[in-house]
Amino acid sequence: MEGSIEARVSHEVDLWLRWLPKWQPGTHRARMRLCRTCFGSPVIAAAGLTTDVPHAVQHSMSMRMKLIIDAAVDDYTDRNLPLLQRELEEAERRDRAQHYHPSEGLGPEAAGLELDPEPEDGHPFLFTLGELAAGSAPDAAGAAGRESAASAPELPLEPPPLSEEEKQAIRAEVRLADEFAQQVGRRVCAELVQHRERITAGVARYVEPQVVALLADLGRELDSPMWPSS
Template sequence: MERSLDTQVTQAVDAWLRWVPTWTPATYKGRGAPCRRCLGSPVLSAAGVGSDVPHGVQHGLSTRMKSIVDRAVASYTERNLPLLQVELDQQSARNRARSYRPRENLDPEYEGLPLDPEPVPGAPFLFTLEGMAGEEEVPSLPPLSHEAKEALRREIALADEYANLVGRELCSLLLAHRLRIQQAVAQHVEPQVEAMLAELTEALDTPFGPDDLLPGG
């Protein structure tokens, strides 16, 4: 029996709460561009996770919530949208044809993030994971008629509409978890951020090491 949306949200929040105590600033990866999954996310807003919370902490929660929506839409598509389901099955077959799939089986905290670090000017990579994953030849999808394309567009619109419906319900369910989510951030994340800022402030206040202060140093 399929779990209710309420149960899925509760279990996902519980899993995130078990992970939060393991987060440290050292695991936080800076980004050259905003994360489209987290920036302005209504899910994070419903959860009470502000923009001042480190992105790694935000991403772990928003990704878990996205997985719930994705599963709901996949089930709806399988039951009601045959043309879209065929397209998705064909795309899955193409993905399985790739022998190297670095995006699979990632922990929620890393799903959707860039596979490679930001390049350093003047120090090009010998290879990248993105590049290696994109080098393989995979079969092309069969062409669609104009009528089939129009029908597929209608089914995609229905899937998007259903995703928005599930997303809104998920946000309303998250409101019941705001307090324990915010308590976890206050207990496990904010002290580490404050300690890091204090260390940075101290370093800026005393830019010279002890040896630099000695005469002739």
């Protein structure tokens, strides 16, 4: 990826602001669980998106910043942490050979969200993407597994076990990667603060009116004679 962290943040904020007018309420079902990426995120706080902002709007910002941080950490690892890089490549090769990954290659608006909608009572799914990704859907995964076993019988060999020294050395590299990620995260947040004004202006223009209209609709529904008063 080209350019400084700060330039990348500015660019991703541009893209997010371009996406914002397309956001509509109710295009996704309400989440039952809190999003681990957004809840309590310093990125969301730095962007000024903590209060009264729908999750989908926050999430798309979180994922854009996560892309920047992940890319910077990947690059750092590739250049400075050879043992960790080798482990990651090995793990990825084995993982690719064995699993189907429905959550890969999604845009920042959808990445990191639940793969499957909430099930409805009395309408069970035959299988879910979540199960498929975990390799536990009884038929679909079994069939896919058999098929891939038939077409690619050679899974990569298990690497030889690591010695205690190698493990220590890898742990030290993991610590360095963590520290670097923290550092980049702080730079991303500091830069986001610089863009907070245009971010909140975008929310005021494209998001708030829709939320207000939604609440007004809800209010009318609750006032209607069809709604049993208690």
